[in-house]
Amino acid sequence: MRPRLALVPGEPAGVGPELCVRLAQRPANRFDLTAFGDAATLRRAAQALNLPLRLLPAEALAQKPGDLPLHEIALPGAPPAFGQPDPAHARAIIDSLELAAHACIDGAYQGLVTGPTHKASLNAGGIPYIGTTELLADISRHEVVMMLARPGLRVALVTTHLPLREVADALTPAALKRTLRITHQSMRDDFGITVPRIAVLGLNPHAGEDGHMGREEIEVMRPVMEALRAEGMNLIGPLPADTAFLPDKLLGFDAVVAMYHDQGLPVLKSHGIDQAVNITLGLPFPRVAVDHGTALDIAGQGIADASSLFAAADLCAELAHHRMNKEPA
Numbered sequence: 258m259r260p261r262l263a264l265v266p267g268e269p270a271g272v273g274p275e276l277c278v279r280l281a282q283r284p285a286n287r288f289d290l291t292a293f294g295d296a297a298t299l300r301r302a303a304q305a306l307n308l309p310l311r312l313l314p315a316e317a318l319a320q321k322p323g324d325l326p327l328h329e330i331a332l333p334g335a336p337p338a339f340g341q342p343d344p345a346h347a348r349a350i351i352d353s354l355e356l357a358a359h360a361c362i363d364g365a366y367q368g369l370v371t372g373p374t375h376k377a378s379l380n381a382g383g384i385p386y387i388g389t390t391e392l393l394a395d396i397s398r399h400e401v402v403m404m405l406a407r408p409g410l411r412v413a414l415v416t417t418h419l420p421l422r423e424v425a426d427a428l429t430p431a432a433l434k435r436t437l438r439i440t441h442q443s444m445r446d447d448f449g450i451t452v453p454r455i456a457v458l459g460l461n462p463h464a465g466e467d468g469h470m471g472r473e474e475i476e477v478m479r480p481v482m483e484a485l486r487a488e489g490m491n492l493i494g495p496l497p498a499d500t501a502f503l504p505d506k507l508l509g510f511d512a513v514v515a516m517y518h519d520q521g522l523p524v525l526k527s528h529g530i531d532q533a534v535n536i537t538l539g540l541p542f543p544r545v546a547v548d549h550g551t552a553l554d555i556a557g558q559g560i561a562d563a564s565s566l567f568a569a570a571d572l573c574a575e576l577a578h579h580r581m582n583k584e585p586a
């Protein structure tokens with residue numbers, strides 16, 4: 258059976274809608290798609306790119322390139338100008354994500370693929386939004402982990418979208434343990450790695466230099482890692498973050514756990530945005546997103562690279578297939 262994926266374009270003023278239009282042109286997808294969003298925005302994106310687009314009822318199946326079933330969540334008013342998010346659209350954008358997530362939880366869809374959102378505009382529109390990862394954790398009532406991945410490198414985060422000055426306080430034994438457990442379990446269940454080798458980065462320079470440059474490695478990290486090793490987890494570290502990503506070292510890890518957003522993600526994104534994706538581990542359904550943002554500077558110009566969205570949809574379908582095949586008959 259082909260999985261049916263819910264596709265949410267994200268910020269209407271950004272590149273998300275045009276990337277969804279490009280995805281709808283791909284022949285022989287191994288999955289069926291239904292977009293959750295605004296029809297006028299998708300049509301406008303197709304027009305800007307001079308690509309065909311035929312919006313179908315949500316439950317229909319695409320018949321030819323350019324077909325896209327749509328569950329419409331209309332924006333109030335016309336689509337925003339390219340590159341100019343309108344906070345008045347915040348509610349509709351969040352509704353798209355929430356409806357798509359609930360449809361996945363209810364089993365109508367086997368996975369969720371999302372385009373980029375503009376966090377500042379959503380907040381300016383009165384929605385206390387931190388990120389889609391956190392939103393999905395709330396909706397599903399599951400503890401989750403944000404992982405970005407590209408061929409040869411997977412990076413999971415203990416803390417996600419919070420100010421740097423709050424990171425050390427947020428690195429609690431419970432947060433670290435939760436992240437390591439969810440990452441370990443997902444490597445086994447979703448990626449089929451029986452004994453995942455998980456590298457854990459120190460928080461401080463040189464992993465604290467035996468306590469001379471910070472004590473979180475000694476007081477928080479080592480006790481948690483010892484306890485989890487006793488349960489059979491293969492954990493390496495705490496490692497100095499500056500050298501953990503050396504190519505030879507990476508060959509020895511299935512995943513790297515970073516303590517905060519910009520400790521891990523710049524390394525991954527420095528390889529280019531084309532093949533990288535953002536996976537939410539721990540949800541009751543697979544969710545994969547693009548690894549890049551709204552790219553407001555190039556929206557509507559037809560030059561945005563759709564590779565990350567294609568990779569996200571392909572991986573989401575693969576994870577969905579995997580879960581469908583594991584479910585008892």
Ligand SMILES: NC(=O)c1ccc[n+]([C@@H]2O[C@H](COP(=O)([O-])OP(=O)(O)OC[C@H]3O[C@@H](n4cnc5c(N)ncnc54)[C@H](O)[C@@H]3O)[C@@H](O)[C@H]2O)c1
Pocket residue numbers: 267272372373374375376377389530535546547548549550551552553554555560561562563
């Ligand atoms: N998945 C997500 O929802 C997600 C991810 C990252 C950032 N964001 C949000 O996006 C907004 C803008 O963030 P930013 O400016 O830091 O990052 P960005 O990724 O939007 O842009 C950084 C640079 O990369 C380029 N770029 C991005 N995507 C591209 C693509 N598909 N093809 C070609 N070039 C591309 C942009 O033109 C820009 O020069 C912020 O609100 C941020 O929070 C969302």
Ligand SMILES: N[C@H](C(=O)O)[C@H](O)COP(=O)(O)O
Pocket residue numbers: 374387388389390391403518522535546547548549
């Ligand atoms: N941290 C992500 C990144 O840098 O790509 C991004 O902001 C999106 O995260 P959500 O999917 O949680 O919105």
